[in-house]
Amino acid sequence: MPVVQADRLIRIGAALLRAAGASDEEAHAVALGCVNANLAGHDSHGIIAVPTYIDRIKVGHIVPGAPWTIVQESPTTTVIDGHWGFGFHVNAKAMELTIQKAKTANVAACTVFRQSHVGRLAAYPLMAMREGMIALATADSGRSPKHVAPFGGREARLGTNPISIAVPSDLEAPFYLDMATSAVAAGKINLAAARGDSIPTGWIVDSEGRQTTDPTQFKKGGALLPLGGTEGYKGSGLAAMVEVLCGLLTGLGFGVEPTGRHNDGVFMAVFNVAAFRPLKDFKKEVAEFARYLKSTPPSEDSSGVMYPGEVEYIREQQRRKSGIEIEDTTWDKLRTLAAGYKLAEQLDL
Ligand SMILES: NC(=O)c1ccc[n+]([C@@H]2O[C@H](COP(=O)([O-])OP(=O)(O)OC[C@H]3O[C@@H](n4cnc5c(N)ncnc54)[C@H](O)[C@@H]3O)[C@@H](O)[C@H]2O)c1
Numbered sequence: 579m580p581v582v583q584a585d586r587l588i589r590i591g592a593a594l595l596r597a598a599g600a601s602d603e604e605a606h607a608v609a610l611g612c613v614n615a616n617l618a619g620h621d622s623h624g625i626i627a628v629p630t631y632i633d634r635i636k637v638g639h640i641v642p643g644a645p646w647t648i649v650q651e652s653p654t655t656t657v658i659d660g661h662w663g664f665g666f667h668v669n670a671k672a673m674e675l676t677i678q679k680a681k682t683a684n685v686a687a688c689t690v691f692r693q694s695h696v697g698r699l700a701a702y703p704l705m706a707m708r709e710g711m712i713a714l715a716t717a718d719s720g721r722s723p724k725h726v727a728p729f730g731g732r733e734a735r736l737g738t739n740p741i742s743i744a745v746p747s748d749l750e751a752p753f754y755l756d757m758a759t760s761a762v763a764a765g766k767i768n769l770a771a772a773r774g775d776s777i778p779t780g781w782i783v784d785s786e787g788r789q790t791t792d793p794t795q796f797k798k799g800g801a802l803l804p805l806g807g808t809e810g811y812k813g814s815g816l817a818a819m820v821e822v823l824c825g826l827l828t829g830l831g832f833g834v835e836p837t838g839r840h841n842d843g844v845f846m847a848v849f850n851v852a853a854f855r856p857l858k859d860f861k862k863e864v865a866e867f868a869r870y871l872k873s874t875p876p877s878e879d880s881s882g883v884m885y886p887g888e889v890e891y892i893r894e895q896q897r898r899k900s901g902i903e904i905e906d907t908t909w910d911k912l913r914t915l916a917a918g919y920k921l922a923e924q925l926d927l
Pocket residue numbers: 620623695696697698699700717718719738739740742754755756757758759762763842883884885886887888889890
């Protein structure tokens with residue numbers, strides 16, 4: 579497996595996306611967003627996604643240079659139509675505007691529809707966190723194909739519907755949650771299937787609704803299970819609420835859109851900490867709280883407690899130093915694309 583430095587990977591991703599029709603700004607936003615996911619250790623949302631996004635441009639599912647329009651707004655709310663632009667770009671602009679509104683009004687929220695994949699969801703709440711605000715973001719997969727069975731069901735009717743919340747603090751590693759509401763990401767099942775590994779029980783059911791450790795059953799009509807194991811009704815409930823915020827409140831609807839066009843509906847809300855208590859005090863206390871959690875005596879076989887967001891920061895420090903391992907299949911796809919766009923020499927691929 580090649581090991582590649584983050585900067586080089588961003589250059590490669592951006593050049594390929596530009597060649598596929600993205601503007602400089604769009605290409606950079608997407609490539610940076612993907613590589614930041616690699617750095618955080620979420621390789622399923624990393625550079626591996628660039629060939630998929632280029633395929634989607636080719637079939638017209640992603641529209642480079644798409645307009646970004648406000649459909650409806652008030653001093654605290656905005657409804658944004660992304661016109662099928664790149665989610666990374668469309669959604670970051672939506673968050674920028676929401677932060678600006680919260681700077682004046684102290685709270686602000688937005689919905690975004692008709693945009694492509696937004697990638698690693700934490701990217702957007704982290705923007706608000708850097709401005710001294712608490713932010714919540716939820717995303718569904720619009721009406722694209724579903725992967726998760728609601729609790730008690732055997733057919734996929736929900737997306738992996740992630741939730742991310744970021745909070746300002748004095749900590750070096752930001753305090754934020756960024757998680758799918760399914761037991762595990764779909765990419766992890768596909769990886770196990772490709773490697774011929776079995777998976778733990780509790781991740782998927784087969785098409786008959788039976789628990790299985792065979793990952794190949796996922797693509798044969800099986801479904802991911804919601805987060806929570808025997809208490810999966812809680813993950814299922816969270817996923818359903820995310821779908822209401824991102825599918826229904828955006829007007830995208832629920833169920834599966836027959837064309838399969840990927841459409842990440844997003845809901846985001848931002849809260850200005852200073853409207854509740856002095857930011858300095860809050861940031862200090864969040865850091866103290868994180869240290870309090872971390873000082874919990876470890877349970878058996880545990881290396882200790884981490885706070886949300888910490889593991890991503892540790893991985894990022896490691897990967898910035900040692901580089902990012904890219905699986906051969908992804909590297910081959912990047913090389914093929916570079917050759918097709920006559921960029922192989924320029925990108926040294
Ligand atoms: N755009 C989309 O449609 C979409 C859909 C699903 C998931 N995603 C993204 O996929 C990524 C992966 O999600 P996931 O749920 O598979 O990730 P995950 O299972 O690794 O969980 C991540 C969360 O758990 C925390 N965490 C992990 N290990 C921990 C530990 N030992 N102690 C304390 N906290 C710990 C992390 O800090 C993070 O907040 C996320 O970036 C998410 O936004 C995106």
